Amino acid sequence: MGEAPAFCYENPLKEFANGNTLKSKSAETAIVTGSKKYVIEGSDGKSTSLGVRIYDESTAQWVHPVVLGTKPRACKGHLAVLLNEDRILIIKKGASPDDCLWFLELDTQYVRDQKTMHGGNTEVVAWSKGVRGDAEMPIVISGPSGVGKGTLINKLMKEYPSMFGFSVSHTTRAPRVKEEDGVHYHFTEKSVMEKEIKDGKFLEYASVHGNLYGTSIEAVEVVADEGKRCILDIDVQGARSVRQSPVEAIFIFIRPPSMEELERRLRARGTETEAQISKRLRNAEAELEQGISSGLFDHILYNDELEDCYQRLKEVLGLDGNVGAAPNPVSRGFDLPVVHSASELDNQIIIDCGTQELEKASKNRIVLDVSRLRGGAPGHTRGLDLYAVNSFSDELKEVR
Ligand SMILES: Nc1ncnc2c1ncn2[C@@H]1O[C@H](COP(=O)(O)OP(=O)(O)OP(=O)(O)O)[C@@H](O)[C@H]1O
Numbered sequence: 001m002g003e004a005p006a007f008c009y010e011n012p013l014k015e016f017a018n019g020n021t022l023k024s025k026s027a028e029t030a031i032v033t034g035s036k037k038y039v040i041e042g043s044d045g046k047s048t049s050l051g052v053r054i055y056d057e058s059t060a061q062w063v064h065p066v067v068l069g070t071k072p073r074a075c076k077g078h079l080a081v082l083l084n085e086d087r088i089l090i091i092k093k094g095a096s097p098d099d100c101l102w103f104l105e106l107d108t109q110y111v112r113d114q115k116t117m118h119g120g121n122t123e124v125v126a127w128s129k130g131v132r133g134d135a136e137m138p139i140v141i142s143g144p145s146g147v148g149k150g151t152l153i154n155k156l157m158k159e160y161p162s163m164f165g166f167s168v169s170h171t172t173r174a175p176r177v178k179e180e181d182g183v184h185y186h187f188t189e190k191s192v193m194e195k196e197i198k199d200g201k202f203l204e205y206a207s208v209h210g211n212l213y214g215t216s217i218e219a220v221e222v223v224a225d226e227g228k229r230c231i232l233d234i235d236v237q238g239a240r241s242v243r244q245s246p247v248e249a250i251f252i253f254i255r256p257p258s259m260e261e262l263e264r265r266l267r268a269r270g271t272e273t274e275a276q277i278s279k280r281l282r283n284a285e286a287e288l289e290q291g292i293s294s295g296l297f298d299h300i301l302y303n304d305e306l307e308d309c310y311q312r313l314k315e316v317l318g319l320d321g322n323v324g325a326a327p328n329p330v331s332r333g334f335d336l337p338v339v340h341s342a343s344e345l346d347n348q349i350i351i352d353c354g355t356q357e358l359e360k361a362s363k364n365r366i367v368l369d370v371s372r373l374r375g376g377a378p379g380h381t382r383g384l385d386l387y388a389v390n391s392f393s394d395e396l397k398e399v400r
């Protein structure tokens with residue numbers, strides 16, 4: 001982490017070269033790094049989310065960057081602190097506990113990759129929500145259509161409902177009988193999904209058996225925020241994309257005992273037309289080839305006898321039959337009151353909040369530890385720890 005060259009304007013009257021002024025009424029903040037000033041726009045009463053604009057001193061121009069990720073909702077004001085020269089921590093004033101900490105990424109690997117994708121000369125920034133604590137590694141399950149991925153996942157979710165959560169994918173294929181929108185898939189128009197992919201809302205996507213399928217970042221984060229371990233049922237192309245993403249996961253490939261048995265299962269399921277079955281079986285050959293020989297997967301399991309395969313899956317996941325209580329939800333309730341100021345020292349952000357009366361203010365100091373940050377855009381930023389400081393005894397008391 002750098003020194004804190006960041007500065008926050010609560011009431012700035014400073015004008016930039018081309019006449020743009022920070023709007024004191026809407027409590028904008030600005031952070032300087034290199035030749036750029038990043039202005040985080042406050043609430044002007046009209047916008048529903050926080051906006052961003054950049055003043056580039058080298059060109060004396062204002063730039064409106066491409067802003068990726070889910071934007072924080074507008075708030076009554078916020079504080080901004082530059083971390084590591086590559087991201088800005090935003091602390092929203094008076095926001096709910098699960099909405100008060102955000103990161104605006106300026107120069108992380110993800111942002112650099114996105115800049116390249118946008119041609120290299122476009123300014124790109126990305127929002128990432130800050131979440132306290134860590135989430136367990138997601139589980140990616142792949143294998144040819146009809147091999148039994150869904151059956152195995154359903155068994156796992158039924159036996160451990162509070163431990164695992166399913167990443168609900170988007171697809172452009174039509175729902176099958178008994179499939180529910182938002183439960184089995186988010187059934188989506190192709191043009192809508194393509195737009196959302198372009199907006200950076202997807203962790204991965206692929207064309208599978210003639211339709212578009214994809215895992216939205218939100219689908220994975222929603223599960224993690226519930227304190228559950230996320231399971232993704234995706235094809236091999238999708239698994240490869242996740243492997244190349246910043247998301248750390250465990251990769252499991254399910255293979256059938258034979259192609260004949262795979263065909264029998266697909267037909268017996270009775271959900272596809274004859275043409276679709278042929279297409280899925282043709283694709284299965286390539287998927288098997290890639291799944292087994294690419295080194296992409298951490299574990300390869302045969303699904304011959306369902307019960308045997310399920311037991312093996314449980315072993316791989318370290319479920320030896322003695323499962324403790326579900327992990328605590330990561331977004332534990334804690335009220336970050338209306339914030340007054342924040343400063344940064346050695347990976348610790350000191351937040352003074354609440355009343356300005358000296359005596360009471362000393363009781364309202366919170367320390368945000370950012371030394372173990374993990375993840376980040378396109379997902380949430382995890383590993384944040386919050387402590388309340390009892391300044392009378394100088395003790396740090398963890399608030400969770
Ligand atoms: N070990 C097994 N032995 C016999 N039948 C099985 C076995 N595992 C799954 N099945 C059956 O095979 C069919 C296909 O299973 P499932 O729908 O779980 O496959 P899938 O891999 O999720 O397919 P898709 O990728 O198309 O969603 C189902 O009817 C299921 O009941």
Ligand SMILES: Nc1nc2c(ncn2[C@@H]2O[C@H](COP(=O)(O)O)[C@@H](O)[C@H]2O)c(=O)[nH]1
Nearest residue numbers: 145169205206208213214215233234235238
């Ligand atoms: N790359 C992705 N593949 C996905 C996703 N969701 C499902 N899938 C895979 O598609 C096939 C077909 O599924 P079906 O429900 O139409 O039978 C199967 O292999 C799934 O694993 C996704 O989000 N991304």
